[in-house]
Amino acid sequence: MYGGLRGRLQAKLVALLKTRDPRCENTVRRVAGVHLLTPVHSGRLSDLHGLVTVQMREDTRGFTIVDIGTILGLAHLIREEDRRWLVNSRIDLRTFNEVY
């Protein structure tokens, strides 16, 4: 799924919410409102740079609510053009921060 992203998808984190449901013994749920990005060419790696490109969805279906447990970590996106980014999969954030 999503080609080279192997089932993971980048998203913009819009909000982090804690909801409390009075109907269910005040159960607290921790959710995140995110704006999902779409992989270009089904997440196929580019022949040019070997990276996956993602872009912002134009429609309103990009916004969704997910459990915060599904957030795996931060991704490093490099701006390619307006509303379109390369997913840096060559180097992890820690090494990037150490070197640059």
Next chain:
Amino acid sequence: MREWVATSERRQIRDDDRDEEDELRMDMIHGESHFNFIKMHLLSDLCDDIHQFGNIPMYSTEIGELAHEMQIKEEWRQSNKNDAARQIVHSYSRKHALWMRLLNLQSLKNRGADHSPDVLKHLDKTTRKVSPPVICRRILKGRRGDVSNMVDFSRISGVSLEIINRELIRYSRHNLPIDHGLPEDHAPLRSLPIKLQTQLEVPVLTFQEANVYEIHYARSMGTLHFRNQGSRNH
């Protein structure tokens, strides 16, 4: 007069020899003093290498350093420093063979093989206790006080209330048990009490580590766009 000349000549010859030795020494020093060796060369290519081949932990020298400590230094300390190389090799080989034997016995024990009480007792003594994996929970931080329900959230996030409700219902249907699901009417969803947090700490496993985590700090962006800057851990 002849003696004086001879002394002068000897002194001249001695000075010439000394100068020649100094020059030779300086030539040797300059010949050996340079930074054109592999360690310095690798540093100059580090950034390009990361661009081309990926991150550097996979080329870590830590394993080699650890092996040097375990295989050489510890054995050296335990030797009597007399023909130490042979003792180091013998000692480490013996330890390695014993570790392998213990691992085999442990594996057989796990498969249900019968061992004598002595072996079992020894295995219990020597087997390392495996600590349970540390479960790192995601932590929410930084509460914003100006949001108490979905209407407030819609106002500050710029997302319409209709879309928020639709997505909440979809989330509830797909992720929550039926008897603990969120209400599907819009009115109770609007008044659902919420707290808006600004930061999430996500533990991420460090490369090639089983129990070591580094923390990524995810911050909610609201209506802001991505920054066109270098990466950070937040």
